[in-house]
Amino acid sequence: MFTPKQSIFHSINKMANRKISDFAGFKKVLDGAKNIAVLTGAGVSAESGIPVFRGAGGFWRTHRSQDLATPQAFAANPALVWEFYHYRRNIAFTSLPNNAHKALALYEAQCLREGRRFSIITQNVDGLHQRAGSINVIELHGALHKVKCTNPKCRFLDENYDNPICEVFRNRGDPAAEGYNLPVIDKKDLPKCKKCQKLVRPYIVWFGENLDFKVMQAAREVVETCDLCLVIGTSSVVYPAAMFAPRVLERGMPVAEFNLNEEPADEMFDFHFPGKCGTTLPKALGIEL
Ligand code: OAD
Numbered sequence: 595m596f597t598p599k600q601s602i603f604h605s606i607n608k609m610a611n612r613k614i615s616d617f618a619g620f621k622k623v624l625d626g627a628k629n630i631a632v633l634t635g636a637g638v639s640a641e642s643g644i645p646v647f648r649g650a651g652g653f654w655r656t657h658r659s660q661d662l663a664t665p666q667a668f669a670a671n672p673a674l675v676w677e678f679y680h681y682r683r684n685i686a687f688t689s690l691p692n693n694a695h696k697a698l699a700l701y702e703a704q705c706l707r708e709g710r711r712f713s714i715i716t717q718n719v720d721g722l723h724q725r726a727g728s729i730n731v732i733e734l735h736g737a738l739h740k741v742k743c744t745n746p747k748c749r750f751l752d753e754n755y756d757n758p759i760c761e762v763f764r765n766r767g768d769p770a771a772e773g774y775n776l777p778v779i780d781k782k783d784l785p786k787c788k789k790c791q792k793l794v795r796p797y798i799v800w801f802g803e804n805l806d807f808k809v810m811q812a813a814r815e816v817v818e819t820c821d822l823c824l825v826i827g828t829s830s831v832v833y834p835a836a837m838f839a840p841r842v843l844e845r846g847m848p849v850a851e852f853n854l855n856e857e858p859a860d861e862m863f864d865f866h867f868p869g870k871c872g873t874t875l876p877k878a879l880g881i882e883l
Contacts, residue, residue, distance in 0.1 A: 624822065630820060635826070637828060658877050660801060686721060701715075739754060741785060806865075
């Protein structure tokens with residue numbers, strides 16, 4: 595533990611030593627790491643054409659994406675929320691992993707061959723890490739290809755890759771289409787549970803909901819044991835993911851950030867690589883694509 599005085603000195607020292615775009619310095623740390631944790635957010639999929647949540651692209655029609663990602667929005671208008679998720683499923687299912695996803699998958703394979711541990715904790719629900727070949731992926735916020743029954747007596751969790759998920763959404767979901775007098779969708783036409791025929795919902799952790807206990811436990815274990823953490827394409831504002839990198843720093847382990855932003859999300863990060871992660875990440879990991 596640092597005393598407050600030491601802590602300030604430590605912070606100033608660390609900020610002064612922060613390495614911006616120091617690929618060689620990072621490679622040394624990377625090569626020595628035995629247990630690597632990777633935290634990813636929407637930015638890792640941006641170059642695949644998947645809209646991020648904050649900043650440009652954070653809207654669907656006139657709605658902020660975050661306002662549709664709530665249990666209250668679903669209770670008030672399940673058809674609207676399902677149409678929004680049909681739109682996101684359509685983009686995710688028809689997008690391809692980019693060089694950032696591919697570099698992570700190839701680096702994981704290298705780690706496995708060398709007996710090193712490599713874990714991805716993702717806030718993304720698009721499944722692109724797995725489609726790129728990543729194996730050890732913890733999905734914090736659920737997955738677009740999964741649906742869960744809303745009937746409290748059933749709660750069946752199912753995989754569903756149908757696109758559209760039901761006929762009523764065929765040729766719908768266009769973000770520009772509000773105000774075109776689209777026919778109102780009847781609740782009876784929304785996706786139904788295979789087992790009990792009641793309404794299903796997207797298997798996504800919405801704002802105001804708790805993360806799955808086992809998923810959270812698995813993520814915590816990675817955060818508490820890793821000896822290097824990479825933070826890629828996340829605004830680091832949504833909890834609990836936002837506390838993972840600060841916790842790794844608290845444990846005295848290095849953190850490297852890859853983000854479009856010029857400035858790091860946390861001034862205590864050891865390395866910061868500004869720019870598109872589809873370019874910076876393969877270079878930092880030493881992966882040729
Ligand atoms: P955000 O949309 O908040 O942040 C995306 C981050 O990616 C920003 O910091 C961008 O600067 C960065 N970025 C964009 N393009 C990039 C690129 N090509 N290379 C590198 N960085 C890039 O997304 P998240 O942090 O993932 O939750 O948001 C966290 C959670 O909030 C999401 O999982 C979602 C959302 O509401 C739920 O839906 C439950």
